[in-house]
Amino acid sequence: MAVRLAWGLALAFAISSPFWMSGYHLYQFSQVLIYAIALLGLNLLTGYNGQLSLGHGAFFAIGGYGAAILIVKFGLPFWLAIPIASAVCFVAGFLFGFPALRFGGLYLALATFALAVAAPQLLAFKGIDFLTGGSQGLQVPKPGALLGLPMTTDQSVFWLCLIAAVALFVIAGNLVRGRFGRALVAIRDHPIAAESMGVNAALYKTICFGVSALYAGVAGGLDAVAVGFVSPESFGLALSLAFLVGIVVGGLASIGGVLFGALFIEFVPNYADQLTVYFGENAKALPGAVYGLLMILMMAAAPMGIAGLLRSLARASGLRSQ
Amino acid sequence: MSAILAARGLKAFYGQIEALHGVDFEVEEGGVTALLGANGAGKTTTLRAISAMIRREGNLEFRGKRMTARAPEDVARLGVAHVPDGRGTFTDLTVEENLRLGAYVRRDRAAVKADFQRIFGYFPRLAERIHQQAGTLSGGEQQMLAISRALLLKPSLLLLDEPSFGLAPLVVAEIFRILRAINESEGVSILIVEQNANLALDLATRAYLLETGRVVVGGAASAIRADDSVRRAYLGY
Amino acid sequence: MVELFHQLASGLALGGVYAITALALVMIFQATQLVNFAQGEMAMFSTYIAWWLMQNGWDYWQAFGVTVVFSFVGGVVIERVVVRPFAQAPVLASVIVFIGLSFIFNALAGFFFGYSVQSFDTPFDGRPWFGNKFMSAHESGSVVVSLVVLALVFAFFRFTPLGLAMRAAAQNPASARLVGVRVGWMLALGWGLAAAIGAVAGMMAAPIVYLDPNMMGGILLYAFAGAVLGGIDNPWGAVFGGFTVGIAENLLGAYVVGEEVKLSVALIIIIGVLVAKPSGLFGRRIVARV
Numbered sequence: 001m002a003v004r005l006a007w008g009l010a011l012a013f014a015i016s017s018p019f020w021m022s023g024y025h026l027y028q029f030s031q032v033l034i035y036a037i038a039l040l041g042l043n044l045l046t047g048y049n050g051q052l053s054l055g056h057g058a059f060f061a062i063g064g065y066g067a068a069i070l071i072v073k074f075g076l077p078f079w080l081a082i083p084i085a086s087a088v089c090f091v092a093g094f095l096f097g098f099p100a101l102r103f104g105g106l107y108l109a110l111a112t113f114a115l116a117v118a119a120p121q122l123l124a125f126k127g128i129d130f131l132t133g134g135s136q137g138l139q140v141p142k143p144g145a146l147l148g149l150p151m152t153t154d155q156s157v158f159w160l161c162l163i164a165a166v167a168l169f170v171i172a173g174n175l176v177r178g179r180f181g182r183a184l185v186a187i188r189d190h191p192i193a194a195e196s197m198g199v200n201a202a203l204y205k206t207i208c209f210g211v212s213a214l215y216a217g218v219a220g221g222l223d224a225v226a227v228g229f230v231s232p233e234s235f236g237l238a239l240s241l242a243f244l245v246g247i248v249v250g251g252l253a254s255i256g257g258v259l260f261g262a263l264f265i266e267f268v269p270n271y272a273d274q275l276t277v278y279f280g281e282n283a284k285a286l287p288g289a290v291y292g293l294l295m296i297l298m299m300a301a302a303p304m305g306i307a308g309l310l311r312s313l314a315r316a317s318g319l320r321s322q
Numbered sequence: 323m324s325a326i327l328a329a330r331g332l333k334a335f336y337g338q339i340e341a342l343h344g345v346d347f348e349v350e351e352g353g354v355t356a357l358l359g360a361n362g363a364g365k366t367t368t369l370r371a372i373s374a375m376i377r378r379e380g381n382l383e384f385r386g387k388r389m390t391a392r393a394p395e396d397v398a399r400l401g402v403a404h405v406p407d408g409r410g411t412f413t414d415l416t417v418e419e420n421l422r423l424g425a426y427v428r429r430d431r432a433a434v435k436a437d438f439q440r441i442f443g444y445f446p447r448l449a450e451r452i453h454q455q456a457g458t459l460s461g462g463e464q465q466m467l468a469i470s471r472a473l474l475l476k477p478s479l480l481l482l483d484e485p486s487f488g489l490a491p492l493v494v495a496e497i498f499r500i501l502r503a504i505n506e507s508e509g510v511s512i513l514i515v516e517q518n519a520n521l522a523l524d525l526a527t528r529a530y531l532l533e534t535g536r537v538v539v540g541g542a543a544s545a546i547r548a549d550d551s552v553r554r555a556y557l558g559y
Numbered sequence: 560m561v562e563l564f565h566q567l568a569s570g571l572a573l574g575g576v577y578a579i580t581a582l583a584l585v586m587i588f589q590a591t592q593l594v595n596f597a598q599g600e601m602a603m604f605s606t607y608i609a610w611w612l613m614q615n616g617w618d619y620w621q622a623f624g625v626t627v628v629f630s631f632v633g634g635v636v637i638e639r640v641v642v643r644p645f646a647q648a649p650v651l652a653s654v655i656v657f658i659g660l661s662f663i664f665n666a667l668a669g670f671f672f673g674y675s676v677q678s679f680d681t682p683f684d685g686r687p688w689f690g691n692k693f694m695s696a697h698e699s700g701s702v703v704v705s706l707v708v709l710a711l712v713f714a715f716f717r718f719t720p721l722g723l724a725m726r727a728a729a730q731n732p733a734s735a736r737l738v739g740v741r742v743g744w745m746l747a748l749g750w751g752l753a754a755a756i757g758a759v760a761g762m763m764a765a766p767i768v769y770l771d772p773n774m775m776g777g778i779l780l781y782a783f784a785g786a787v788l789g790g791i792d793n794p795w796g797a798v799f800g801g802f803t804v805g806i807a808e809n810l811l812g813a814y815v816v817g818e819e820v821k822l823s824v825a826l827i828i829i830i831g832v833l834v835a836k837p838s839g840l841f842g843r844r845i846v847a848r849v
Contacts, residue, residue, distance in 0.1 A: 285669035292662030410734030427739035
């Protein structure tokens with residue numbers, strides 16, 4: 001009940017915000033939605049299925065660059081470009097999932113870490129710069145008014161993100177509650193038992209990787225459109241690790257938690273930036289310090305993140321959480 | 323008899339589960355005490371409790387003083403050497419390195435050197451394989467290595483967990499002959515856990531019978547051996 | 560031809576840095592089955608300490624020594640305070656903690672020392688007998704230092720009782736405790752040693768890659784690649800892998816893929832090895848602890 005109420009309030013807030021929020025704040029909340037979609041994807045993989053990815057920024061980048069290239073070089077409209085780029089991400093994730101099957105937890109972390117570190121260099125690679133614009137990146141035209149309704153660019157971007165986010169949240173929620181989700185969790189917690197009960201772990205894990213990458217791809221595509229620009233430097237290790245921070249803070253294996261995670265990774269660096277006024281340039285270090293401390297403290301005290309904290313709070317106050 | 327180790331109401335736990343429900347026994351100073359019983363009776367658990375490898379409650383007295391050591395490494399430093407089940411071989415290290423680890427807490431280098439020679443007297447085969455990787459030794463050799471490693475601690479009490487396990491009868495006979503020699507000539511007190519009761523009662527001076535975490539009978543080894551009802555009911559021969 | 564030898568030689572110099580970093584990673588892996596993702600940032604922070612000491616007028620080798628000792632103590636403290644509480648936690652939690660640690664060190668360095676790129680002194684300049692046609696003085700000096708570190712580490716583990724106890728604790732902790740080894744402290748010592756080795760790696764790398772809070776990112780990745788290539792449970796393999804990756808990076812960067820995408824060499828090595836031979840060239844087995 002409480003959870004339904006919270007979802008309802010969040011949705012009401014989101015739907016009303018284009019009507020009163022300033023363009024800049026609306027842009028920020030579009031970013032929150034974009035991050036939430038990416039975190040949802042990562043949480044399906046890492047939280048629910050236990051496959052640790054330190055390189056989801058790379059899939060985000062494929063979605064972003066894919067959409068940007070389709071729009072700029074092939075003249076596709078964004079509503080075609082983003083789904084196509086996301087499908088490419090699904091395939092990329094699915095394919096990456098195959099060798100990942102053999103890696104085991106730690107090795108997967110190493111491989112995806114390598115992917116995250118190498119991604120900016122690969123995106124800037126000279127051999128493909130006729131498509132990607134090399135280290136210069138690509139300018140992406142922002143979408144105009146949707147359906148011919150009177151709205152600003154920021155508003156259309158926000159509506160776009162909101163529609164995509166709601167759809168993807170509903171889909172993820174259903175996936176997780178159903179057979180697929182139970183299989184993912186069983187594979188994470190009891191891999192051998194899951195196999196012996198007839199769960200095709202390899203298939204589930206690779207599909208999960210694909211779906212997870214698809215989510216990251218949608219987010220990346222939306223990001224390209226929202227920002228109006230893609231460049232190699234924005235898809236580095238820092239982005240991948242920020243995603244990890246997001247799901248840890250929000251709550252591993254939680255759908256609603258990713259909203260908190262997304263708010264966190266959007267606004268903490270923002271506010272820390274404002275502190276440079278008081279502490280000088282070196283205050284740039286603050287988000288990193290907060291990220292690091294929180295990750296360790298969360299793991300020690302609240303391994304289920306903010307979502308987990310709220311759940312136990314609700315239980316303590318007698319509210320049913322489901 | 324004076325006891326080197328006495329347990330009063332000793333309990334032991336695996337996580338939250340109580341596996342030993344308050345056992346009383348004494349290990350004779352200079353003697354060999356055997357803990358007998360079927361699989362799952364709590365024999366190995368008792369040894370682990372003594373070595374503080376698992377959480378324990380109750381009173382454990384070593385040489386008349388309450389044993390407060392809370393970690394296996396502290397128990398070892400008291401002079402209690404434990405040959406664990408599975409022999410605890412450092413398989414990637416050489417035989418020599420395994421033995422040097424046995425003497426890790428000792429600072430009397432000259433005496434350690436002499437002890438090496440004494441042990442090679444008991445187990446000449448270890449001397450032959452001194453530079454071999456310990457994991458390549460046969461089961462019997464690894465058991466010899468485990469006993470030697472324990473002896474190099476220069477213990478006053480030796481805890482042995484199923485030294486006969488998985489070994490050929492001839493090898494078992496040799497190991498038990500040497501254990502007797504160690505006990506008699508060096509005065510090392512021994513607490514031995516065995517499923518092979520016959521074998522253990524031959525060596526032991528005292529024995530206790532465990533069943534599902536409790537002591538059911540205890541006394542002189544000869545008396546237990548002679549008691550037909552105990553033998554039939556618990557020892558199965 | 561001279562150019563080829565030059566590339567080989569400078570590959571060797573950074574290869575030494577990768578090799579000792581990989582060795583530090585393997586040390587921790589052998590004891591805990593975990594890879595310390597904060598190894599790079601810890602090394603970077605140590606390097607800043609040395610830089611700061613020299614800024615304050617210290618002589619190079621004095622600063623070097625103090626930094627190594629400081630890093631050792633720091634490593635021990637981190638193990639006891641931050642890492643220890645997660646000893647029983649799943650891999651995922653441990654990796655997250657390591658990433659958290661790397662965030663913290665990166666932030667500390669940025670906060671105290673700033674984000675601008677600094678040059679870092681080398682003690683080997685102006686000593687022509689270290690320099691030659693193919694290698695700069697610092698490159699040859701750095702190779703020598705790496706080799707000395709390797710020799711010291713192997714001698715420590717091979718010949719000292721403490722080194723033996725650490726190996727025993729890593730291999731069979733239960734049994735090690737039964738012979739009186741304080742296994743908990745051995746782990747802390749391992750972290751101390753790894754941090755000290757990392758400090759040396761950082762100080763050898765800094766004159767080449769320059770000092771800034773993100774200097775170790777690429778180096779850590781190459782060290783990962785080296786460790787995976789050689790077999791992450793095999794110290795010799797990791798050293799071999801580190802040097803190999805250093806040379807491969809330089810040659811492939813110069814002649815095949817181009818300087819701009821050098822990091823992808825590490826990516827390809829890691830994924831290639833994990834797909835084709837997950838235990839690496841000299842590793843015994845792959846440990847899947849999911």
